[in-house]
Amino acid sequence: IMVYESGITQIETKLDILNKENKIAGRRNSIETVKSRIKTPQSIIEKLEKKGLPISFTSMMENLNDIAGIRVICPYISDIYNIKNMLLKHPDITLIEEKDYIKDPKESGYRSLHLVVEIPVYLSESTHNVKVEIQLRTIAMDFWATLEHELRYKTTTSVPESVRRELKRVAENIAMTDKEMEEIAIELQHLE
Numbered sequence: 001i002m003v004y005e006s007g008i009t010q011i012e013t014k015l016d017i018l019n020k021e022n023k024i025a026g027r028r029n030s031i032e033t034v035k036s037r038i039k040t041p042q043s044i045i046e047k048l049e050k051k052g053l054p055i056s057f058t059s060m061m062e063n064l065n066d067i068a069g070i071r072v073i074c075p076y077i078s079d080i081y082n083i084k085n086m087l088l089k090h091p092d093i094t095l096i097e098e099k100d101y102i103k104d105p106k107e108s109g110y111r112s113l114h115l116v117v118e119i120p121v122y123l124s125e126s127t128h129n130v131k132v133e134i135q136l137r138t139i140a141m142d143f144w145a146t147l148e149h150e151l152r153y154k155t156t157t158s159v160p161e162s163v164r165r166e167l168k169r170v171a172e173n174i175a176m177t178d179k180e181m182e183e184i185a186i187e188l189q190h191l192e
């Protein structure tokens with residue numbers, strides 16, 4: 001767990017440096033908030049069981065990519081791709097997997113960019129390549145995902161089809177608003 005926490009810290013530091021650099025250069029902040037978490041043992045066991053995988057330390061290390069998770073919340077959609085490109089330029093970061101749920105939203109309406117990256121963590125006598133899942137999304141996407149997660153994932157009864165459709169419709173409205181806000185921001189930039 002300490003190694004996973006160190007992986008998170010290293011990526012958080014990279015994001016923090018980017019923010020500071022933007023500030024000094026007088027550019028607007030491309031990161032609104034950064035949240036991180038380590039998956040709980042209970043949640044790790046549940047995920048391995050769900051996938052029909054053995055419950056062991058090796059199985060966890062080999063099969064789960066989201067033990068260490070970072071969520072980066074950005075003002076605009078373009079910020080998401082800028083941050084991705086910036087992170088992937090770092091020689092110590094290797095992209096393992098990318099799922100672009102902004103270009104191809106999930107059936108539920110969920111939108112985010114998911115990256116699984118590997119980063120080396122140097123201990124006194126060994127080096128561990130740690131996988132970290134980075135979820136990048138806008139403030140609007142985060143608003144939807146947070147409330148939908150609470151409503152859908154955590155309910156014990158299954159969500160009726162009509163409610164699923166409603167949630168998807170709301171996600172589409174939000175996506176439209178995201179695009180409109182970015183267009184306004186670009187228009188204002190051109191005036192400067």
Ligand code: 0O2
Nearest residue numbers: 065066069099106108109110114144145146147148149150
């Ligand atoms: P938690 O508590 O957020 O960690 P994989 O993880 O790749 O083995 P899967 O399902 O293919 O499994 O991964 P996917 O879809 O790339 O990402 C899973 C995570 O994305 C979820 O984590 C959620 O955080 C988020 N997510 C995916 N779909 C939805 C959705 O429809 N609504 C919301 N609100 N979030 C979603 P966990 O593990 O479910 O939980």
